[in-house]
Amino acid sequence: MKLQINSLSKTYANGVKAIKDVSLTLNNGMFGLLGPNGAGKSSLMRTIATLQEADAGSIFLDDLDVLNNKTRVRQLLGYLPQEFGVYPKISAERMLDHIAQLKGVGNAAERKELVSALLENVNLSKDRKKNLGTYSGGMKQRFGIAQALIGNPKLIIVDEPTAGLDPAERNRFYNLLSQLGENTIVILSTHIVEDVSTLCSNFAIICQGEVLYAGQPDNAVNEMEGKIFTKAINNSELSFYQDDFTVISTQLKTGKLHIRILQDTDPGRGFIPAVPNLEDVYFSNIATRVDVTTI
Known part of the structure; x- marks a missing residue:
């Protein structure tokens, strides 16, 4: 069918x-x-x-x-x-x-x-x-x-x-x-x-x-390989990172806000490479339509 x-x-x-x-x-x-x-x-x-x-x-x-x-x-x-x-x-x-x-x-x-x-x-x-x-x-x-x-x-x-x-x-x-x-x-x-x-x-x-x-x-997911980076930041710093990077998701763990960004090259500034997953694909696609940091 x-x-x-x-x-x-x-x-x-x-x-x-x-x-x-x-x-x-x-x-x-x-x-x-x-x-x-x-x-x-x-x-x-x-x-x-x-x-x-x-x-x-x-x-x-x-x-x-x-x-x-x-x-x-x-x-x-x-x-x-x-x-x-x-x-x-x-x-x-x-x-x-x-x-x-x-x-x-x-x-x-x-x-x-x-x-x-x-x-x-x-x-x-x-x-x-x-x-x-x-x-x-x-x-x-x-x-x-x-x-x-x-x-x-x-x-x-x-x-x-x-x-x-x-x-x-x-x-x-x-x-x-x-x-x-x-x-x-x-x-x-x-x-x-x-x-x-x-x-x-x-x-x-x-x-x-x-x-x-x-x-x-x-x-x-394979298309995202090498393009996802993560870092733990303070809640108050989120807006600054949103100004400089495409923040596709956030998660609060033990008092720290862990953000994931989409970037073609290593962004430096303390970010480390992350293994991509389907959530990254999803959030990166809808990021321009909705505020993914509130989902």
Whole structure:
């Protein structure tokens, strides 16, 4: 499968330009969409998921025109939005069974086996009979993941999926998505760099509705080799260093502010070379759009 996004744009009625001429090509596997809150990630996800119209551009899933064949796209889609509601007085087991019927799984025995496997995969088997209204935030998130996987979707969109998950649940989710990505296009929208670094073979950085970078995480990090330097300074000195260097991130440790800068040559002044990582790629790309020292 291939998802081709061409020159996609969306402006809301209040004048906010949520998507600005976005073009991306996605193949089978995990694709990370990385950006700060309000970057346009959710707007792009909703457009791909046929939940809102685009003002311009096109989206094709292989030969299927996504924007003009919404019903067919929804049959091939698994979607977990950032925020979703649940029916509070129905059990997870019954709700998944109902969704499976809506997705075209007509055989009751097949549905039972499918629901059982999904609940096991998201660690909800022991809570299968409980009403969804009694679930914690993390449990609801895991239920949302399960419902997104019904019907063997060819395209899966998950928007900030690890919110509310503890480390063990997060690792379970990582493993599940990695398995799915072998035969499916999985779009992972997140502001957590570690999610992309851990899971995704390709990614894009989006900010203020625009794609600032697209490529492979390892290649992106390699491009930063020899260009990242770090130093511990006093908090009061930050503005002086911002005047002279491109400060891409800051971190307070034991009373000292550790800054990382992007520089083509050794800056001297007590800076030492640092091993680059995907956070450096991310922050260096969005540094001209937002104040990264406040993130």
